[in-house]
Amino acid sequence: MRHPQPLRSLGAEPQAQQQQPPLLQAQGITMRFGALQVLSALDFAVGADEAVGIVGPNGAGKTTLLNVLAGAFAPSEGHVWFRGADVSDQSAADRCRAGIARTHQVPRPFLGMTVFENVLTAATHGAGLPAREAGDQAMECLRLCGMQGLVNRRAETLGLLGRKRLELVRALATQPTVLLLDEIGGGLTDAEASELVDMVRTIRSRQIAIVWIEHLVHVLLQVATRLVCMDGGRIIASGDPRAVLADPTVVEAYLGGVAA
Numbered sequence: 001m002r003h004p005q006p007l008r009s010l011g012a013e014p015q016a017q018q019q020q021p022p023l024l025q026a027q028g029i030t031m032r033f034g035a036l037q038v039l040s041a042l043d044f045a046v047g048a049d050e051a052v053g054i055v056g057p058n059g060a061g062k063t064t065l066l067n068v069l070a071g072a073f074a075p076s077e078g079h080v081w082f083r084g085a086d087v088s089d090q091s092a093a094d095r096c097r098a099g100i101a102r103t104h105q106v107p108r109p110f111l112g113m114t115v116f117e118n119v120l121t122a123a124t125h126g127a128g129l130p131a132r133e134a135g136d137q138a139m140e141c142l143r144l145c146g147m148q149g150l151v152n153r154r155a156e157t158l159g160l161l162g163r164k165r166l167e168l169v170r171a172l173a174t175q176p177t178v179l180l181l182d183e184i185g186g187g188l189t190d191a192e193a194s195e196l197v198d199m200v201r202t203i204r205s206r207q208i209a210i211v212w213i214e215h216l217v218h219v220l221l222q223v224a225t226r227l228v229c230m231d232g233g234r235i236i237a238s239g240d241p242r243a244v245l246a247d248p249t250v251v252e253a254y255l256g257g258v259a260a
Helices: 015-019 062-070 092-098 115-126 131-144 160-173 190-204 241-246 248-253
Strands: 024-033 036-046 051-055 077-082 100-102 178-182 209-213 226-231 234-239
Touching: 024 062, 036 062, 036 077, 036 234, 051 062, 062 092, 062 100, 062 178, 062 209, 092 100, 092 115, 100 160, 115 131, 115 160, 131 160, 160 178, 160 190, 190 209, 226 241, 226 248, 234 241, 234 248, 241 248
Parallel strands: 051 209, 051 226, 100 178, 178 209
Antiparallel strands: 024 036, 024 077, 226 234
């Protein structure tokens, strides 16, 4: 088994990131499922002004890291910090209320409910808003993301792009400070992926930090201010996106020896 090299920072780090403490931080995260160790003493952080892209081969531990950050998994070792507070013992629901939202690789709409009802549920239970404010929040998010014309469509009648857009709008309705995206571009055409990029840029304009796992690197590069590469449950490189993709360790681990 290949043992990844330690994390290396490549390229200049954003000045704001040097001056400000991380918004969301994982320290010494190890994750085991029985005898299988998926994450190994991993450190990760995202600043309030960042859009961090995460790449790596299948099995690198990317989605597991997202699950630990979101509170779906409790790490075997290590801690998660949000806004300077240790949230390691908080549930996913509590973290969502605090400002950590996430989407899933396979969309999970509430079937039997309309698009508006899906987003209203997120605003009510995810953000904890009272009924009138939740309704206003749901409509604002739908308008912001160009889905106001679909409010009365039942979620199960949407195509793949529509479901992925709904995932983003529901996450936005929880009023996040940081949004965790898990391969939202998967299965889409380039034109459809461009629509999602526009939505993510709109979300970024609301001063929401982004952590985005994506195999469509050309899509990720349109948003990411910093790129992280994982392999074998560890971060092997982090920094300027173009510098990370050109790094020989990343080329070998992720790109199969062929530079992007």
